[in-house]
Amino acid sequence: MKNILMILVLIAVSACNSSEKKEKITSETDYNRYLATNEAPSRDAALTDIEFWGKRIKEDSTQLVEFSKLGGLHTALFSATGDVSELYKSETFIKKAKHLAAIDKDNYLRSLAHNYISQHRFKEAKVLLDSAYALKDNKRVTELMLFDVNMELGNYDLADEFLGKIKNNSDYNYLIRLSKWSDHKGDLDSAIRYMEQAMKVAESSGSKSLRLWTYSNIADYYGHAGRIQDAYSYYLKTLELQPDNAYVKKGIAWITYASEKNTQEANRILDSIMVQHKVPDYYLLKAEMAEYNGDASEAQKQTNNFLQAVQNANYGEMYNAYLIEIYADSDPQKALQMAEREVENRATPETYQLLAYAQLKSGDKEAALQTIETHVEGKTFEPKAAYCSALVYKANGLNDKVIPLKAELQDAAFELGPVMMRNVKDL
Numbered sequence: 204m205k206n207i208l209m210i211l212v213l214i215a216v217s218a219c220n221s222s223e224k225k226e227k228i229t230s231e232t233d234y235n236r237y238l239a240t241n242e243a244p245s246r247d248a249a250l251t252d253i254e255f256w257g258k259r260i261k262e263d264s265t266q267l268v269e270f271s272k273l274g275g276l277h278t279a280l281f282s283a284t285g286d287v288s289e290l291y292k293s294e295t296f297i298k299k300a301k302h303l304a305a306i307d308k309d310n311y312l313r314s315l316a317h318n319y320i321s322q323h324r325f326k327e328a329k330v331l332l333d334s335a336y337a338l339k340d341n342k343r344v345t346e347l348m349l350f351d352v353n354m355e356l357g358n359y360d361l362a363d364e365f366l367g368k369i370k371n372n373s374d375y376n377y378l379i380r381l382s383k384w385s386d387h388k389g390d391l392d393s394a395i396r397y398m399e400q401a402m403k404v405a406e407s408s409g410s411k412s413l414r415l416w417t418y419s420n421i422a423d424y425y426g427h428a429g430r431i432q433d434a435y436s437y438y439l440k441t442l443e444l445q446p447d448n449a450y451v452k453k454g455i456a457w458i459t460y461a462s463e464k465n466t467q468e469a470n471r472i473l474d475s476i477m478v479q480h481k482v483p484d485y486y487l488l489k490a491e492m493a494e495y496n497g498d499a500s501e502a503q504k505q506t507n508n509f510l511q512a513v514q515n516a517n518y519g520e521m522y523n524a525y526l527i528e529i530y531a532d533s534d535p536q537k538a539l540q541m542a543e544r545e546v547e548n549r550a551t552p553e554t555y556q557l558l559a560y561a562q563l564k565s566g567d568k569e570a571a572l573q574t575i576e577t578h579v580e581g582k583t584f585e586p587k588a589a590y591c592s593a594l595v596y597k598a599n600g601l602n603d604k605v606i607p608l609k610a611e612l613q614d615a616a617f618e619l620g621p622v623m624m625r626n627v628k629d630l
Contacts, residue, residue: 204541207466209561214626219473227457227463227624228431228432228462228463229435229458229459229463229468230460231457231468232249233439234439234442234452234455236441236446237446237452237604238471238472238475238476239475240450240475240478240479242446242447242470243283243284243479244446244447245279245282245445245447245448245486246259246280246283246284246447246479246566248279248282249276249277250278250280250281250437252276253273253276253280253569256271256272256273256275256276260273266299266303267300267303267304268321270296270297270299270300270303271296271300271314273292273293273296274293274296274297274300274314275293275314276293276320277289277290277292277296277414278290278293278294278317278318278321279585280519281293281321281570283447283479283480284479284480285449285481285483286481286516287470287481287516287517287518287521288516288517290321290322290508291517293318294315294318294319294322297311297314297315297318297371298315300314300532301314301315303540306394307340308335308338309335309338309340309341309344309345309395310341312332312334313331313332313333313344313345313348316328316331316332316335316352316357317328317448318573319331320351320352320355322519322520323519323520323521323523323548323549324519324520324522325352325355325356325548325549325550326356328352328411329349329352329353329356332345332348332349332352333349333382336349343369346365346369347365347369347376347380349365350362350365350366350369351380351508352381353365354383354384354387355549355551355552356549356550357549357551357552357554359387360547362384363384366380366384368383372400373386373404374404375401375404375405375408375413378397378398378400378401378404379397379398379401379417379420381396381397382395382398382401382424385397385565386424387583387584388584389584391424391427391428392428394424394614395421395424395425395428398417398420398421399421401417402417402418402421409563411444414444415441415444415445415448418435418437418438418441418444419437419438419441419448419450419451419454420441421435422436422437422438422441422451422454423438423454425437426454426457426618427615427617427618429614431462431613431617432457434458435458435606436453437457438451438455439455439566447479447480449476449479449480451483452472452475453472453473453476453477453485453488454471455472456468456469456472456476457469457488457620459472459582460488460495460620460621461491461616461617461620461621462617464621466492466495466496467489469492470489470492472487473488473489481512482512483509483513483518483522483525484509484525486505486506486508486509486512487505487506487509487525489501489508490502490503490504490505490509491507491622493505494622495621495622499500506529507603509525509527509529510533513526517570518589520544520545520548523541523544523545523548524545524553524554524557526538526541527542527557527560527561528540528557528560529589530559530561531560531564532564533544535564535565536565537565538560538561538564539561539562539565540564541561542554542557542558542560542561542562543558543559545557545589546558550578551583551618552578552579552582552583552585552588553583553585553587553588554582555574555575555577555579556575556579556585556587556588556591556592557591558574559571559572559574559575559579559591559595560577560591560594560595561590561606563591563594563595563598568595568598568599569599569600571599572595572598572599572601574595575591575592575595575596579592580592584620586611586612586615586619587619589608589611589612589615590608590612590619590623590626590627592607592608593605593612593627593630594609594630596608597630604628608630609627612624612627613627
């Protein structure tokens with residue numbers, strides 16, 4: 204009898220393990236050549252150009268061209284290395300160029316606005332763009348960015364208005380924004396279709412930068428749609444064009460973890476990225492994978508590494524969302540204060556979802572419910588917002604609202620990741 208029971212237990216365990224395994228999509232031979240830790244062509248190119256233009260500053264009394272060039276190059280160096288100080292250097296040079304410019308002021312206003320968007324200073328960016336729009340030149344280019352910043356601020360009516368102004372079904376810049384708008388409205392199929400149209404335009408243009416942006420973004424959309432093989436293929440296409448693209452390598456690491464449950468390989472990929480590209484995000488993914496493996500000590504260690512990295516560098520408001528989620532468990536009142544500030548910075552359904560989460564963790568489930576019902580419900584289709592809503596509904600005894608959300612979240616398993624899906628099962 205004991206033997207029979209043991210066999211049944213082994214069969215059950217085997218079934219559980221096999222249910223977690225997914226079809227293997229990735230292959231080390233596909234991407235190993237991109238993981239070389241001693242190669243950083245994007246960084247090296249930016250550094251070489253910065254040295255060249257920096258020397259020229261001494262030779263030209265006006266310095267306008269040099270300041271402008273250096274502003275863009277330090278932004279490129281920030282993208283290549285993750286060093287936030289480069290973003291602030293870029294801001295300094297752009298401001299100097301804007302001050303010196305007698306014409307084309309709108310160009311420098313847009314450049315500075317772009318920098319502020321990267322810093323999550325969205326309200327300040329909008330002020331700059333409004334000033335640029337008041338000028339007579341290049342209004343369409345400003346309209347494109349006004350759509351972007353209003354989406355970030357949660358001014359969706361204004362964003363829709365600007366989307367109408369820039370409408371052109373054969374224009375790349377319109378198509379990628381129409382794709383973003385469709386995703387915001389919960390129409391992922393249309394978002395993918397418009398991005399695929401934009402990809403055709405990018406490929407026919409021969410522009411490397413357009414193809415890079417489109418391939419990496421369409422890979423993300425494919426992932427959200429559960430088309431993991433397609434996502435992987437376009438991540439690889441991106442790396443063919445830019446071998447040191449850290450964002451895309453992290454995307455492949457996510458596939459090996461979230462789809463294939465191979466945390467060892469995902470960590471190997473992350474370790475290779477972190478040699479040249481130093482941003483705090485990677486520590487959180489390492490913490491999540493440690494939690495998935497049941498290693499609470501390692502998970503806490505990596506979370507502490509993240510907090511230390513954010514503290515050591517001046518990231519401003521750039522990591523508020525992550526910090527709110529962390530502090531909601533360890534210091535709910537601090538999380539609540541940060542969430543209130545984040546809503547003040549940009550009042551989107553996603554930031555209100557963070558506020559509701561902090562309110563719930565602070566013990567005010569009624570306030571959390573009011574926040575969800577007023578500012579989140581029916582206003583976003585993001586899986587994290589759906590999960591937070593389900594938590595709040597459950598805490599308030601509204602189980603009839605939890606059931607459909609729980610079913611909806613099953614379709615977002617890849618996007619949410621294995622740890623959160625365990626939490627979904629407990630709803």
